[in-house]
Amino acid sequence: MxxxxxxxxxxxxxxxxxxxxxxxxxxxxxxxxxxxxxxxxxxxxxxxxxxxxxxxxxxxxxxxxxxxxxxxxxxxxxxxxxxxxxxxxxxxxxxxxxxxxxxxxxxxxxxxxxxxxxxxxxxxxxxxxxxxxxxxxxxxxxxxxxxxxxxxxxxxxxxxxxxxxxxxxxxxxxxxxxxxxxxxxxxxxxxxxxxxxxxxxxxxxxxxxxxxxxxxxxxxxxxxxxxxxxxxxxxxxxNESDLPSLSNYRENLSEEDELKYHVPDKYILKRYKFRFDIVKPNENKCSCFTKAYGSHHVIGTGSFLQTKKFEKKYNFDNPETLLDLGLRFFTPNEIALLHAFPIKYDLLNKSENSKAPDYTTISKHSFSFPEEMTQIQRYRALGNSLNxxxxxxxxxxxxxxxxxxxxx
Ligand SMILES: C[S@@+](CC[C@H](N)C(=O)[O-])C[C@H]1O[C@@H](n2cnc3c(N)ncnc32)[C@H](O)[C@@H]1O
Known part of the structure; x- marks a missing residue:
């Protein structure tokens, strides 16, 4: 049987x-x-x-x-x-x-x-x-x-x-x-x-x-x-419009830490006319993060998060207009949460009201990166991983x- x-x-x-x-x-x-x-x-x-x-x-x-x-x-x-x-x-x-x-x-x-x-x-x-x-x-x-x-x-x-x-x-x-x-x-x-x-x-x-x-x-x-x-x-x-906004997945970073994830101006300026995927925290979709995300390979590797000047009209034909948008990379922790890894809320400084699920409640093991893993290694590992x-x-x-x- x-x-x-x-x-x-x-x-x-x-x-x-x-x-x-x-x-x-x-x-x-x-x-x-x-x-x-x-x-x-x-x-x-x-x-x-x-x-x-x-x-x-x-x-x-x-x-x-x-x-x-x-x-x-x-x-x-x-x-x-x-x-x-x-x-x-x-x-x-x-x-x-x-x-x-x-x-x-x-x-x-x-x-x-x-x-x-x-x-x-x-x-x-x-x-x-x-x-x-x-x-x-x-x-x-x-x-x-x-x-x-x-x-x-x-x-x-x-x-x-x-x-x-x-x-x-x-x-x-x-x-x-x-x-x-x-x-x-x-x-x-x-x-x-x-x-x-x-x-x-x-x-x-x-x-x-x-x-x-x-x-x-x-x-x-x-x-x-x-x-x-x-x-x-x-x-x-x-409906995509019903998805929770990205702000729910956002790590609560100090101003100093936000700067650590800033997209360097030269990455933007050297990709003249390229239409980067720029998303605001109140939007409800970001693109697929690949293993090259977080490096100088900025074309098609994942979205940038806009953190300033939300009303500003920018123009990809004039990349200078992108420089004061406060563009930053999503952090490894944010990507881990978007990939539904059971990352602890306190690692993200998240409030209990976040609509991002706390997957630690249904996983036997929680997820965090070992300290010795570098930023680039974290991005690479996440880009290779799955939802x-x-x-x-x-x-x-x-x-x-x-x-x-x-x-x-
Ligand atoms: C697409 S990733 C899978 C990632 C995984 N699902 C996760 O959640 O992180 C493929 C993995 O296979 C490993 N790999 C590739 N070729 C391999 C081989 N021949 N033998 C063992 N591991 C291999 C890579 O190091 C990489 O971690």
Whole structure:
């Protein structure tokens, strides 16, 4: 008989979740919002998770926020800075081994039943070289795909996050074909945090794959009929004008600290005519923060926050007009909060009235940067990371929810 999985105290989780996001964002359907769904009711198997390409642990936090019961038995990454941050928060040292060379026996030794991963995106990024499966940075994912059929007990659940464009890659096709042959049912999403009530754009690709509970699925047919879900079936549509303003996510900085994040004039002047994404605190959307944010690479790497002269009309053809707007970078803490990391309110000097959710209330571990991590390392780590809340909701309502019918 197939075993399922356990949820942590389901009711608690729902009420916390509803505190965090307005009720109207989650559909109140029985199948999607009732955590004690049929399939999971008589479950007695806890999740044992492997977190590949763990970075600062976005997947780990998402798992905690999903409310499922289980444990991350090992995480893997080769970046010493992010590994330090991971250990600082979870007290677990990620395995600093190149995933390309992991062997079947090593993976089996963990007796894991769930894999969470966000492989490097450079092989697939728009505007990049687009080498896809021929890029050396795809080798880790390809190795995991090769290992899968060799395992005596393949993981029951697999979740993958990547950039938009991955959905048309050969790497994705290889992964999907392998999973399809092994009888996984799958579901693919292309969504962004604004759909989940968070004022940050970060459109990403998500794959949820699992071994079906009781039914047998016809293998080898997935690619013929698959579709990408752009509107999760458990969410109500949110108007962007209803999103909380960015001021709710703003760190309360002293004047002196504000200056630390000032965008140097020369960055602005040397990008003559470039239309920077400038946002005011009362606006309710900012653009995707990439790993180059906070450096001199200011084109397309993320929004600038305007802190002065809100009424002033400026002109990108005359960049001098931008210089007295008090433009600053969003701080690493602000980005962490926009990415739904459980950062403590006191680190942000936030008032209790902020409409930015306090994710520490639903995460076992909170998030902070170790002191020795430099500003640039923090930005890079965040740019590589993911939106924890989006992943948590997809884990909870899609991957681990056998009542969700959007699987084939
Ligand atoms: C897109 S980031 C994932 C970040 C992570 N989800 C987070 O929340 O921070 C990819 C990560 O994979 C790591 N990485 C890249 N290639 C690797 C390899 N071959 N073996 C192990 N780790 C690798 C990088 O150091 C980076 O931290």
């Amino acid at each position: 197939e075993k399922g999985i356990k949820r942590k105290n389901n009711q608690d989780n729902i009420s916390i979740e509803n505190d965090i996001i307005n009720d109207n964002k989650l559909k109140k359907s029985k199948s999607n919002n009732n955590s004690s769904n049929n399939d999971n009711n008589n479950n007695n198997e806890s999740l044992r998770i492997l977190e590949f390409f763990c970075g600062i642990g976005g997947m780990h936090y998402a798992f905690e926020q999903s409310g499922m019961e289980g444990v991350v038995v090992a995480s893997f990454d080769i970046n010493v800075n992010t590994n330090l941050c991971y250990q600082h928060n979870f007290n677990i040292k990620p395995v600093n081994t190149i995933i390309d060379s992991l062997k079947v026996e090593k993976i089996e030794s963990y007796k894991a039943n769930c894999w969470l991963m966000s492989p490097p995106c450079q092989p697939y990024t728009r505007g990049g070289k687009n080498l896809d499966d021929e890029d050396h940075r795809a080798a880790g994912l390809l190795n995991l795909i090769n290992i899968l059929p060799k395992l005596n007990n393949p993981p029951k659940y697999i979740f993958l996050e990547n950039v938009v464009n991955f959905e048309i890659s050969r790497s994705r096709e290889k992964l999907i074909k392998q999973l399809d042959e092994m009888g996984y049912e799958m579901n693919e999403h292309l969504v962004t945090p604004t759909q989940f009530g968070i004022p940050n754009d970060r459109a990403r690709y998500y794959l949820s794959a699992r071994l079906p509970l009781n039914k047998k699925i016809e293998t080898g047919k997935y690619l013929d009929n698959c579709k990408f879900y752009r509107e999760p079936n458990f969410l109500n549509k949110i 924890v809340y989006v992943v948590a909701m997809l884990l909870k309502h899609v991957l681990f929810n056998y009542d969700n019918k959007d699987f084939q």
